[in-house]
Amino acid sequence: MHIKELFSLKKKIILVTGGAGNYGRCIVEGLAEADGKVITASRNLSTNEAFVQELKERGLDVHALPLDQGDPASIKALKIAIEKQFGALHVFVNNAVARPMATYDAPMETFAESMRVNATGMVDLMREMTALIVASGGGSIVNIASMMGMFGPDLSNYEGTSMTQSPPPDYYFHNAGLINLTRYWARMMAGKNVRVNCVSPGGLFNHQPEQFLKNYTKKVPLGRMANNDDIKGLMVLLASEAGAYINGENILMDGGLNA
Numbered sequence: 001m002h003i004k005e006l007f008s009l010k011k012k013i014i015l016v017t018g019g020a021g022n023y024g025r026c027i028v029e030g031l032a033e034a035d036g037k038v039i040t041a042s043r044n045l046s047t048n049e050a051f052v053q054e055l056k057e058r059g060l061d062v063h064a065l066p067l068d069q070g071d072p073a074s075i076k077a078l079k080i081a082i083e084k085q086f087g088a089l090h091v092f093v094n095n096a097v098a099r100p101m102a103t104y105d106a107p108m109e110t111f112a113e114s115m116r117v118n119a120t121g122m123v124d125l126m127r128e129m130t131a132l133i134v135a136s137g138g139g140s141i142v143n144i145a146s147m148m149g150m151f152g153p154d155l156s157n158y159e160g161t162s163m164t165q166s167p168p169p170d171y172y173f174h175n176a177g178l179i180n181l182t183r184y185w186a187r188m189m190a191g192k193n194v195r196v197n198c199v200s201p202g203g204l205f206n207h208q209p210e211q212f213l214k215n216y217t218k219k220v221p222l223g224r225m226a227n228n229d230d231i232k233g234l235m236v237l238l239a240s241e242a243g244a245y246i247n248g249e250n251i252l253m254d255g256g257l258n259a
C-alpha cells in the first residue's frame, strides 16, 4: 500500500470521548484532518457542538453526540446512536477524564466518584465500543492515559506557584490501570482484528503560570510543554493502517522529560 494510503483515515468512523477538552480537541482535529469521520462525545453537548461547528466550517467531517461515561444508560444510548447514524465504528479513542478529586486528602467520596467514571464507566464504555468495532469487522482502540500513570508526581514543578503541591491519587491510579488494561484488552481481542494501544502524554501547554512553565520546561530535553500538534501524528499512526502491527503498546509522549 502507498504510504499516503496507509496513513489515510478515509471511510473510517472514529469516536473520541471528551473530544472538546484540551487534548481531545487536538485529537479530534488531527483525526478529522487525516480524512476520518469523527464523532466527539461528552457530557457538555453545547461545548461539543460549538467545537464541531468550528471544524465543520473548515470542511472537516465531525459530529457531536452526548455521553455521560458514569451512566450505563448513556453508554448504551451512545452505542445505539452510533449504530443508527453511522452504521459502524472503526476507531475508538478513549480520552474523556473526570477530575472530581482535587488533592491528596480530599474526601474519599471524590475518589469513589472518580472510579465511577474513570474506572467502572470506562470499562463499560470500552466493552460496548469494542463490540461495535468487532461487529464492523475490526479496527483500533487508542487509550489516552498519562505519564502520571507511569511515574510519581514531581512536586518541584509547583515550587514558587500558587498551584496545589498535593496532586490527587485517583489520577495516578486510574491512568496506571489503563496502561495495563491496554495489554489485557489487546490479548482479549486476539483473532478479532482489533488492535489496542495506549498513549501516555506529558503536560499540554495551556497558559500555565510562568513559574510552573519555567520549573517544568527546564527538565524537558525539548525545552517546552506539548503543543496542540504534538499528539496528532501519533493518533493518526495508531488509528490508521500505518500502525497495523502495533498492538498492546504504551507510547510515552513527553518530549523526553522522563528519558
Ligand SMILES: NC(=O)c1ccc[n+]([C@@H]2O[C@H](COP(=O)([O-])OP(=O)(O)OC[C@H]3O[C@@H](n4cnc5c(N)ncnc54)[C@H](O)[C@@H]3O)[C@@H](O)[C@H]2O)c1
Pocket (backbone or CB within 6 Å): 017, 018, 019, 020, 021, 022, 023, 024, 041, 042, 043, 044, 067, 068, 069, 070, 094, 095, 096, 097, 098, 099, 117, 144, 145, 146, 147, 175, 200, 201, 202, 203, 204, 205
Ligand atoms: N492536559 C494534559 O496536560 C494531559 C496530560 C497527560 C495526559 N492527559 C490525558 O488526556 C486525556 C484528556 O485530558 P484533558 O486534559 O484534555 O482533559 P479535559 O479536562 O480538558 O477534558 C476532559 C473531557 O472529558 C469529558 N468528561 C468528563 N467527565 C465525563 C463524563 N462523565 N462523561 C463524558 N465525558 C466526560 C469532559 O467533558 C471533557 O470534554 C485524559 O485521559 C488525561 O489523562 C492530559
